Amino acid sequence: MKPLRLAKPNLWVALLSMISFGFYSCSKKDITFSKNIAPIIYKNCTPCHSQNGGAPFTFLTYSDVAQRAKMIAFVTRTHYMPPWPADKNYTHFINEKTLNENEIQLIQDWFKNGKAPGDTTDLKPPVYNAKISVLGTPDLIIPVPPVQILNDNSDRFYIIKIPYQLKKPQYVKAVEFMAGQPNIVHHANGHLLLYDGHTNPFDGKRIIETNDPNFESEFDALKLLNANGNKPERVHSAFNYLPSSFGVKYPEGIGGFLLSVNGTFVANDIHYGPSRKQMMDSSKLYVYFANKKPERPTYEIMLGTNGIAPIVPPLQIQPNTISKHTTEITIYNDISILTINPHMHLIGTQFKAYALKPNGDTIRLISIPKWQFRWQYFYTFTNPIKIPKGSIIRVESEFDNTKNNPNNPFTPPRLIGERNDHGGASMRTTDEMLQFIITYMPYQKGDEKIELNKN
Ligand code: HEC
The missing domain is CATH 2.60.120.230 (Jelly Rolls)
Structure with missing residues (x-):
């Protein structure tokens, strides 16, 4: 009798664990791309992994993601993607792209259990395109002098003068650098020089190639001084562009500056990554106007x-x-x-x-x-x-x-x-x-x- 009594609870344990294992694996098998995976990918990956998004391939459809599922499981498990080096347990920022442990596990389980598509007829991949500004339609577009990209697979740095002329001074809320070739333009930092009314901003060289980008030493070549020889007024960091960064516009009234009638932006160290294809980069500055003087200058x-x-x-x-x-x-x-x-x-x-x-x-x-x-x-x-x-x-x-x-x-x-x-x-x-x-x-x-x- 004794052995039987012992066997009974054991059987129950076995049965129970079979049932719960059954439920468990069943719930993992239920993970589908449409229901569970797409929302994670669309929010955290597609902003860069989209047309012109700077990443090497797009994550828009089921097959885009399924064919790279193994790599996706790996790069999320190892926290290589999405790239967000700031510790999210320390502080939070807008546009933060990070996955929690649950989301990482879901991706692993979906991959291991056969990459079920689910009902993909209703999928709506978000529209991201690095050539369309997240800030909307600009009030003014200032062309950046075009840069010839060579096919020799080398990095290049330039200082670029981006002059403009307006009919009247104008308050500006934000300036966004829109890379013509987002896969090649790595970064650009721009200052703004505000001229007196007599200076022609279109004088001087527009593009200088350099391995030591520092526009302070190129004032003569770029003709950056005012006509009377004085140094023009400056706005530091009038725009900043970084790989896969997205434009930020502060709420109404915060930030911005006054564009004088004559002036020039100077991209101080615009970095072009290596390319194997010859092409032209025609980047642009998108300028967003403000109706009045910023109440809260930054x-x-x-x-x-x-x-x-x-x-x-x-x-x-x-x-x-x-x-x-x-x-x-x-x-x-x-x-x-x-x-x-x-x-x-x-x-x-x-x-x-x-x-x-x-x-x-x-x-x-x-x-x-x-x-x-x-x-x-x-x-x-x-x-x-x-x-x-x-x-x-x-x-x-x-x-x-x-x-x-x-x-x-x-x-x-x-x-x-x-x-x-x-x-x-x-x-x-x-x-x-x-x-x-x-x-x-x-x-x-x-x-x-x-x-x-x-x-
Ligand atoms: C901020 C932009 C950005 C985001 C967000 C992003 N990626 Fe990437 N990803 C890139 C870029 C750019 C590369 C190319 C590698 C490089 O330049 O370092 C890349 C490369 C990859 C690769 C190839 C890695 C390799 O070793 O070749 C995979 C896979 C990938 N990403 C998956 C993802 C997944 C999955 C997500 C979301 C969970 C994601 N990425 C989010 C920009 C991004």
Whole structure:
């Protein structure tokens, strides 16, 4: 009798586990592309994996995704895609693209269980196209002088003068750089020079090819001075374009500047990636007007390389060392931070920025535990972050100049640092930079409640 009694509960356990296993595997088999996978892909992958989106293939239809399912399972499991180097457990930003563990598991299970399509008749792939601005129809389009792309598979850097002339001065809300060849144009940062009424912005060279992009040394060739020899007024970072970045327009009244009648944008270091095909790039600046003067103008603070706060210790990284560097600044008025841009080059490994309030509390800004040179964004907070006066904003960084760092451009390792022989640092990828750009506005009560993605 005894053995039987024992056998009974065992049988039940076996039966129960068969049933539950049955349910379990059945629910995994129920995972379909249409119901479970498409919403994840369309939200987090298709913005880049679409026509002209900068990624090598599109994820629009079932078959687009199914034929690469194995690779998709791999790149999501290893957190290689979607590329979002900022730690989402530290702080959040608009346009954040990350998958949670559940979503990653769903993709794995869907792949392992045969990639069921489900009912694909109702699928509506979202329309993304890097040639159509997320900001809508521009009020003015300024052509960027066309650049001939060669088929020799090499990187190239240019400084490009982008002049314009208007009938009357005009307030502007946002400027977006629209790459003509989004698969080749890697990045572009642009400043704006505002001329007095007598200067012809169309004088001078338009395009300079250089390995050391720094327009400060090209004022003569580009004829960037006012006709009377004075330096024109400037708007820094009038536009920024990064791989697969999307335009950001702050809510009405925040940010923007006045375009004078004569002026020029200068793309200071526009980087073209390697190409095997010869073609022309005709990029454009899309300009969005504002009806009136911005109520809340925005300003920029730049820490580190070329900025107002030094790097400690100076950024000279000895071969075969891992070294840590900081840069910090005290804030003397209450400010609201809108957007931040961390920047390092190849051997950077970690980046963290935060504010220390006078009472010792910390305000988190961003943590990038595994720096990836390939993915650099202008991160805009979901709501402005108030930094009270007397706070210190501090950046902590780490660089790995050993042979164990697969991103080290030199074997054996060499001294890598900022090169200061032009009175500024080199933009060359194989030199290093540590920079943190903060876009802010003076604080006003209620700023914390502004939703920066609503405009
Ligand atoms: C911010 C733009 C962007 C997003 C979002 C994005 N990708 Fe990518 N993806 C790229 C680019 C660009 C490449 C080409 C590789 C490179 O340039 O580093 C790429 C490459 C890939 C590759 C090929 C990897 C290889 O080793 O060749 C796969 C697979 C992939 N992505 C899947 C995904 C999936 C799945 C998602 C969403 C979960 C996603 N991507 C989201 C831009 C993006």
